[in-house]
Amino acid sequence: MRMDLTAESHSILLSDGNKMPLIGLGTYGDPRTTPKGTACESVKVAIEAGYRHIDGALVYFNEHEVGQAIREKIADGTVKREDIFYCGKLWNTFHRPELVRPTLERTLKTLQLEFVDLYIVEMPTAFRPGDTFYPKDENGKYIYDETDLCATWEALEACKDAGLTKSLGVSNFNKRQLELILNKPGLKHKPVSNQVECHPYFTQPKLLEYCRQNDIVIVGYSPIGTSRDASWVNLTCPPLLEDELLASIAKKYNKSTAQVALRFNVQRGVVVIPKSFSPHRIKENFQIFDFSLSEAEMKAIEGLNKNIRFVELLMWADHPEYPFHDDY
Template identity: 70%
Template sequence: MNFSAASHRIPLSDGNSIPVIGLGTYSDPRPVPGETYMAVKTAIDRGYQHIDGAYLYYNEHEVGEAIREKIAEGKVKREEIFYCGKLWATDLDPERVRPALERTLQSLKLQYVDLYIIEIPMAFKPGKEVYPKDENGQWLYHKSDLCATWEALEACKDAGLVKSLGVSNFNRRQLELILNKPGLKYKPVSNQVECHPYFTQQKLLKFCRQHDIVIVAYSPLGTCRNPMWVNVSSPSLLKDKLLNSLGKKYNKTAAQIGLRFNIQRGVVVIPKSFNPQRIQENFQIFDFSLTEEEMKDIEALNKNVRFVELLMWSDHPEYPFHDEY
C-alpha cells in the first residue's frame, strides 16, 4: 500500500474509505476543557483527516467545534473528514440506538458521522449512569441481543445518520453472530481492538481480512497506566530495544516505528495525544517504510499481552477476551 501524507485511505467493504491514521481523543482522567478542541485543530492542520471519538469521552462537543471551525476556514471539506463515534454499553437496546447516535450528532453539530461502532459487546443496565452499579457496588449488567442492536444501526444508516457501521472489542464468535445474522443488510466494515507489536492480533486479523473487515488499532503505542482497567505489569512498548534501534536507523521515534508497522499491515492506527509535537510526530510515518525482514522482526515481538484487559467486567456473559481471539 503506497500511502502518503496527502493520500492515506484504506477502502471499506461498503464502498467508503477510512484514513489509515486518526487522532484518538480519549483521555484518562477526563480532558481539561479546551484541550480536545486544540488537539483536533492541530491534528487537522497537520494533515489528519480521521478523528476517533465517543459519547463516553465527554468531549464530542469540542471535537465538533474544532471540525466545524476548520471547515469554515476552508482548511478541509466535510467529506474529507472522517469521524468515528461509538454506541455505549448502556444503549444497546434497539430503541436506544438512534437516540444515542442523535445525541452524538447534536454534540458534534454535524449532519452525519462517517463510522458508528458498538463500543463493547457487553450490555449494561440502560439509564443515565454510564457505569451503572447497585447499592453494593456491583456492576449492573443487562442482557444483550447484538443482532437486534445491529438492525437498529442498519436503520440509522438507511436514515443517512451514518455512512459506515462497525464494532469494537468483538471476538471472532461475536463477529460471526452479526455476519451470520439472517437478513443482514450491512456487514461491519471494521473492528476496533487493541493492536500493537506486543499484541499483533494475527488470528483475529486473518479472520477479519477473510471477511473484508478492517482492523482499527486502539492503544497502538501501549496505553495509560490506570490499574482499574489496564494490566500495569505489562512492559512499556516504547522502551523496546528493537523499536528504538530501528528508530535510530530511520531517524524516527520508537512510536513512529510502531505505527508504521501497523499501517504496513493494513491496520488503521488511532494514537491519542493532546501534545502538539506528538500529534505531528505520529503523523510523520509516510516518508519511510520498513523492510519485509524488519516487519517480521517486529512481528516476532508479539507477547500476546493485552494492556487493556477490562478485568472488572470479566464475569459479564459477553466478556470478549476469554476466547483465544
C-alpha cells in the same frame, strides 16, 4: 503490504465502498483530569498537521469540543466536511434497539454535524440503561443488561439507511461475536471494521486473519501502548516504547519508536488511532509516510508479540458477552 502511502493519500477501502484514512487521532482523555478545551485544541492541531480521521465517543465526555474543532476547521477553509472521517461509538447502556437511533442523534446534536462517517458498537457488553454510563448496585457491582447483539445491529442498520452514518462497525468483538452478526438472517450491512487493541506486543494474528477473510478492517487502539494507569491497564507488560528492537529500527531511520510502531501497523493494513493531547506528539505521530519498513523488519517486529493485553477490562470479565475469554 502497503508501500504507496502518502500524507495526502493513505486511505483504505472499506467493504461498503467508503474509505477510511489509515491514521486517525484518538480523543479519549480522563474527563476528571483533562483541562477544558484540550480536546478541541488537539483536534485543530491534528487537522492542520494533516489528520483526516478523528476517533471519538459519547462516553469520552468531550464530543462537543471535538465537533467544535471540526466545524472551525471547515469554516476557515482548511477542510471540507467530506475530507473528514469521524468515528462515533454506541455505549454499553444504549444497546436496546429502541435506544440506538436516539443515542446516535444525541451524538450528532453534540457534534453539530449531519452525519458520522462510522458508527460502532463500542463493546459487546450491554449495561442497564439509565442516566449513568456506569450503572452499579449498592455493593458497587456493575449492573448488566440482557440484550441481543443482532437486534442492536438491526437498529444500527436502520441508522445507516436513514443517512445518519455512512458506515457501521464494531469494537472489542471476538470471532464468535463477529460471526453472530455476519451470519445474522437478513443481514443488510456488514460491519466494515473492528476496533481492537493492536500493537507490536499484541499483534492479533488470528483475529487479523479472520477479519481479512471477511473484509473487515482492523482499527488498532493503543497502537503505541497505553498510559500506565494501574486502575485499568495491565502493568505486567513492559512499556512498548522502550523496546530495544523498536529503538534500534527507529535509530536507523532517524525516527521515534512510536513512529516505527505506527508504521508497522499501517504497512500491514491496520488502521491506527494514537491518542495524544501534546501538539508536538500529534504532529510526530503523523510523520510516518516518509519511510517504510523492510520485510525483514516487519517480520522482526511481528516476533515481538507477547500476546498480552494492556487493556483487559477485567472489571467486566463476569459479563456473559465479555469478549476476551476466547482465544480471539
